[in-house]
Amino acid sequence: MLDLLKAVVLGIIQGLTEFLPISSSAHLRIFPELFGWGDPGAAFTAVIQIGTELAVLIYFRKDIWRIGSTWLRSLVRPEYRGHLDSRMGWFIIIGSLPIVVLGVIFKDTIEDDFRNLWIIGTTLIVLGLILGIADRVSSDDRKIKDLTLRHAIFMGAAQACALIPGVSRSGATISMGRFLGYEREAATRYAFLLAIPAVIGAGLFELREIPHGENAYGWGPTIVATAVSFLVGYAAIAWLLRYVTTHSYTPFVIYRIALGGATLILLSTGVLTP
Structure with missing residues (x-):
């Protein structure tokens, strides 16, 4: 019963x-440690993220269907190859390659060394500052239709930095998008779409690890946490998409610095152990 309660909290x-x-x-690394639950592990973290990505699939279902169907048509029909949705399909595929390649190469380091709380506290602060600077200096004149392959690769490389806990997949991608001059809604929307292949792929890859590990919760709690994360994530x-149309990322910058500082x-x- 306690594991199910933990699962609900972690899913939220x-x-x-x-x-x-x-x-x-x-x-998911800091708060379980504060609660005395220990590290739930990289596998648990990766798998329950499938829930939030299912929320993305449903929320953006029309966009995803349009992009996917146009991309597939472009493979056999040249007239579709210049279409924005066709190009977006390639941008998502190519932009996902850095995080996939680096994730496979550095799998052991990511699951062990990078989960150190000293690293996480530091990256929360550093990437928070980067997000704040990017948001402030952005020319804010590019929309999603202005996305290019070069920019997609840059944002994909930024997303790969999120293999280090504390960086934030969306935060890194949005920061690069803002540095490149994309408006907040465009950078945020692309960050959501770009994350789909990487997050679902990582979650499926880690499924086999769920029953193992020092603090493994097992299948029941993992499924509960995934379902809860889906419901909360959809909201x-x-x-967030409504918020960024009229507000800056400053509150998130302040929160990151505060949480990172408190963690350190x-x-x-000695209240927390690394």
Whole structure:
């Protein structure tokens, strides 16, 4: 019963933080440690993210169907190859390659060394500052239709930095998008779409690891956490897309710095262990 309660709490944390540029993986590492639950593990973290990505698939179902169907037509019909949706399909595929390749190469390091709380606290602060600077200096004159292959690769490379917990997949991609001059809604929307192959792929890849590990919860709690993260995540997507049309990312920057600073203080005082 306790594991199911933990699963619900972690599912809520995942759903609330996956799409906000504050790093869901950092929260799933920090808060269980604060609660005395220990590290739920990289596999559990990766698998329950499937729930939030299912929320993306449903929320953006029309966009995804349009992009996917146009991309497939373009493979055999040249007249579709210059279409924005066809190009977007290639942008998502090519932009996903950096995180896939690096994720496979550095799998052991990501699952062990990078989950150190000293690293997570530091990356929360550093990437928070980067997000704040990017949001402030952006020319804010490019829309999603202005996306190019070169920019898609840059944002894909930025997304790969999120293999380090604390970076934030959406935060890294949005930061690069803002540096490249994309408006907030465009950068955020592309960040959501770009994450789909990487997150679902990582979750499926880690499924076999669920029954193992020091703090493994097993299939029942993992399924519960995934379902909860889906429900909460769906609401978070709608809220964030509305929010960024009229607001800056400053509150998220402040939150990242505060959480990162608090984590480092708690580590230095022995309240948390790395």
